[in-house]
Amino acid sequence: MAELPRAVRQAMPLAREVAVEVAKQYGVCIRPVPLKRLDIETGRWEIVDVPCGATLDAKCPSCAKRNRQLRMAQCREGWHLDQEPAITPDDPNDDQRWLVEFRADLQAHRDQAAASCEDTSAWDAAIEGVDAEINEAGMRGNVLGRTVPKRTRSTRRRQDAPNLPKRRMVPTTLGRTFTSSDGKVYRPSLFVTLTLPSYGKVHNGVPVDPESYDYARAARDALHFSKLVDRFVQNLRRVAGYDVQYFASVEPQKRLAPHLHMAIRGTLPRAEVKQIAAATYHQVWWPPADVVRFASDHLPVWQDGAGYLDPQTGEVLPTWDEALDQLDADQDAAPLHVIRFGNQIDVKGVLASTPDADQCIRYLSKYLTKSLGDSLDADNPAQRQHAARMVDALRFEPCSPRCPNWLRYGIQPKDAKQGMTPGACRSKAHKPDHLGYAGRRVLVSRKWSNKTLAEHRQDRRTWLLEALGQPNEPTDPHRYIWKPVPAGDANVPPLAMRLLRSVAERQRWRTHMARLQAQADGHDPSVTEAVAA
Template identity: 45%
Template sequence: MRPSDVPLDAVQEYAVKERVCIRPLLRRVIDRETGEAALVALPCQSTRESRCPSCAARARTLRMHQCIAGWHLEDEPDIPVRPKEPPRESEAVDDAATTRQGRTTRRRNDAADLPRRPQEDRTIGQVFHAGDGKTYRPSMFITLTLPGYGRIAPGTGTPQNWSDYDYRRAALDALHFPRLLDRWFQNLRRCAGFKVQYFGAVEGQRRLAPHFHVAVRGAIPRAVITQVTRATYHQVWWPQMSSPVYGDVLPVWDGLDYLDPHTGDPLQTWADALTELAEDEDAQPAHVMRFGRQLDVQGLLAGTPDADRSVRYLTKYLTKAVGETYVDQSRDSSYEAHIDRLHDEVRWLPCSPDCANWLRFGVQPRKAGPGLVPGRCLSKAHDREHLGVGGRRVLVSRGWSGKTLADHRADRAAVVREALEAAGIEVESARRMAAEVETPDGTGRFVWAAVVSSGGTSATVLMETVLERRRWREQYEYVKALAGADPPVDNHSATAATSMRRRAG
């Protein structure tokens, strides 16, 4: 049977087993020097298992490698220095208004004080010397949670009393969770006395509240972490968003401003709303959020089973959307109703100064323009599958490993390439069709164009990619066996293994 005769779903199932992208992006590449045209399949690089299991698993493995690379460093990493750019004029105005003329720099009266320690110019952890002459450089694994919004029925994830559950506060906490985490890291660095580095992931608890797992390099006293967590808070200095001004009849865009549908007057601009808030001495923040009482802190050493297990646990749900982590086999209609009620709050609350939902509250978004409709903000934070968590799932400090995610990806590819070249196996150049390659007259040699393919063409290209990836894997497993590494898994035909040995020998 020819590859073109195989059904696409069957080819995709086989591709998943071979860890090949099932949704490749097809590109036609024309070589201007030779006139030849080639069809190239690029991996979709999705991090979502529901879209492409192969790419998602590869992305998770890369994140695990990044986590391990920076967690237990013994030497200071080379941190690239980024030049500071002056803020744009609009940002400077917003920042000045948001700080409320210096009032927000003072801590709240109901918040505990934070201790200050002299700062050391280091990112690596402290070394501890034992009586037997051994030295230890421990690091930490911490889990942060949000507070409760009502009593949860045991084993269900749903409220015991639906009328008492504070869905609005739960939605606002989810929308602003990244800001609270940023504040926690700032406070932790001030109280720990050194430049704490971290690798963390945002996940969802069954009760639909996000929580945060984070690997922290170096040891910090548990009492300090507890104190920092209890004393950390985030205030949202935005216009009021508790009582919608407009319902079914919405403001109308006239080309310059959004107008009140009843009076025809322009709505208050975002800048004017912040100025009014800053000038009001009795104004209160629109929302104040803190962490919950539940806090888990573990000390770990490099190379121990607990450390390896923590890396897998930290990256466990990175291949799922936040909403997908809530799904389990026992979910029933009451749990679906719980998700719907939280989503209804998340959908209509503002997620940022540019959110279209501000029109409901009588304020024009910061970047007002035509086509804004409340309840239809493009931010993924409003989606049912995210339930307020619209930012990055993985938070990594710049000094974690001294490398970007792209650097780690290149390092992993270089290891494979060097091993193959050392064994005498020819490696095709990664830049053989790169857009940067030029002809002698200085023009681009390769021209790339997108391809809209039929199902049959996609199945054919996907099968060819699977066979090519299988050949590469056979070669690499053989090279590892020659180098004394783990022997390759013999799950391929004897003919393929024999031909591979001939190419290598």
């Protein structure tokens, strides 16, 4: 056979790339995590590929698609419930009991040290570490509750915000029902879309005049958008008079500002929902961050035992708590920022098991596999420049009390440590893929579907095993020991081979499912298998 020209050979795809594309086609994870599993009963070690579980297409389209389908099922099951969800806490296991007992023992030693006027810092650090383990062990809340007094401010509403009606709370999560003239009972729900206000005139997602576009306000609104959503839910429940449950997703608009789609169980008058949105605001009570005290050419310096100092005067910068104390003492102080929703509010009534409900669920999950930055049109230079200006506005904006950017404004961040540099915060809020929004993309209330996401995943697994005719017996959690596989382990086959094995297994699943479907439809299984192949 004649040798192919070099240019032709270079244009040929790599076999590994082809294997990855085939894996995507069959819904196989393209970044499987190899783990070693020891079977206690047989004493056999084996390598098991575990799906990476990515939620974004850019990382793994197959895992992202499964996650999106799981969220769609979660949304569908909880939207129009007609029975109260019964959430019963699990009984504590042995590890959880031991952690709480150990926490009690540490607290007793700490109290003894304090009574003897001894230094308690070591005991405090140990208690803090155990508290973190308690949270990771699946227990909600702190053992002793709040140990630091909460800063309180006046709850009087702003004069520029309308008042809200308040109904007496009823212990239910279900919405009202309506009976038609023919006796049919309806239980409608709501689909609400909330946006942020305008920062300047835009055309096709790009500011008409970038110089007058309020990027500073847009950046702060994006950073604190999640708090505004929390306030909206609080106000919604007060006005509705019952424990409103919701499933919401945060998506980017074409102008790169976050906005919210929310499925709400139950219904309220549209005018009332719009009134709630108009009256909702969030005040950010942080120290001033509008005057730059330390630019990049003379940044604060770190001194062990003292913290960050002014490089010229040697004065120690105020800590985060000291800065808040100064803010509390100032009777004329104003919040750093006030965030509100914009005027564009869409409220739609939805009935269960209708095409509108299915369309809304698809819309809620439409962009879940994309990052906020993926809404950017890569072929549009003007929009790329718009995104770059937005990222630049976020660069020195404090995103949290621990953000290094506070040094730029003469304040030590909370839990300050050596090496902090303004403009180099590692929070995802400052990254181009997030455009200022660092919160969760999917917001689900605790009593939405009466199931956790893990339980929805288990339902999906149970259905698949039953369809494949596989036993669905509970696995003994103590039967296997899992260990990570070191990088470069010779026992791990190449990625292409592992992907092809998973593809072959998926092909067997599809063939079996096609046979079952053909039998259910009364068709010839051999014909259906040929089509599936």
